[in-house]
Amino acid sequence: MHSMTSIAIIGAGISGLRAAQLLHSQANVTIFEKSRGVSGRMSTRYNGDYEFDHGAQYFTVKTQEFSTFLHPYIQDDIVTPWIPDGLPEEERKKYVATPRMNSLCKAMAKDLNVKLGTRVGSARFDDGHWTLTDDAGASLGEFDGLIVTIPAEQARAILGRDAAAGIKTVSHIANFTLMAGLSEIWSGPWEAIRPDNEIIGWATVNSSKPGRDIDYTTLVIQSRNEWAETHKDADRDWVQAQMITAFRAATGIDVTDAEVLSLHRWLYANVAAALGSDMYTEPARKLIIAGDGCLGGRVESAWKSGDAAGRKAAEWA
Secondary structure, three states: OOOOOEEEEEOOOHHHHHHHHHHOOOOEEEEEOOOOOOOOOOOOEEEOOEEEOOOOOOEOOOOHHHHHHHHHHHHOOOEEEEOOOOOOHHHOOEEEEOOOOOHHHHHHOOOOOEEOOOOEEEEEEEOOEEEEEEOOOOEEEEEOEEEEOOOHHHHHHHHHHHHHHHHOOOEEEEEEEEEEEOOOOOOOOOOEEOOOOOOEEEEEEHHHOOOOOOOOOEEEEEEOHHHHHHOOOOOHHHHHHHHHHHHHHHHOOOOOOOOEEEEEEEEEEEEEEOOOOOOEEEHHHOEEEOOHHHHOOOHHHHHHHHHHHHHHHOOOO
């Protein structure tokens, strides 16, 4: 009897999950994710009753393919339009996952084999198959094919020099996210703004998004990528103080004494230089590198790359 092709996918963001969705009925697919939950940069941070979408804030829909994919999730209220007060009209129509940003990826992952909290240290091709090991060098298994959907910087480290040459030009840029949980219910005039400020690039009342708990006001304040890249190794307390001061200057709101105040650094928040095609592939070794580094930093771009990777890898099965 012919055994099913085994395929490893590294990364459980929207790219890796989309590839797995297309493959899992015809191949034996295992997804490895270093975090405690799926979603990659579409994730949500919890602090008591306060919830923060601290990565991707929303997504837009530009292609018919992505629209078709989202349709059942919209019908099930897992994805909802979001038109925040405070942004210019032409920029208003956005989508968010509900009741939190990680809800879409959680729904996508439902029938998939995802190994959470599992960091792949290396992936080596030998004798016709891929061997994955963890950080300590212990084996994570042998696979016929490999799809890597994590940021290119991490992919290069896992794959080593030879396999990573095709993505050597891909690079990401950092971002800091400041999360503030307020004790009073929000009554301000805006739900999202892009301040004219050299430090703060975006701020939103996260709790005003559809499906959120409005009794716990949460602000998500994100730095400009260029500022974050310059200061990505700076002392975190200094970064936080700079962002608090800049946000106060932009809005008049001081979050210094917020109930919850937390800073997160995304080293690979957005794409600085993209590959320029929907994936990198080496058919002889059954290797695909996909993810937002291929087409650019939008959620739809990451999905499109994962979709292409899944269709390509279906040829291996």
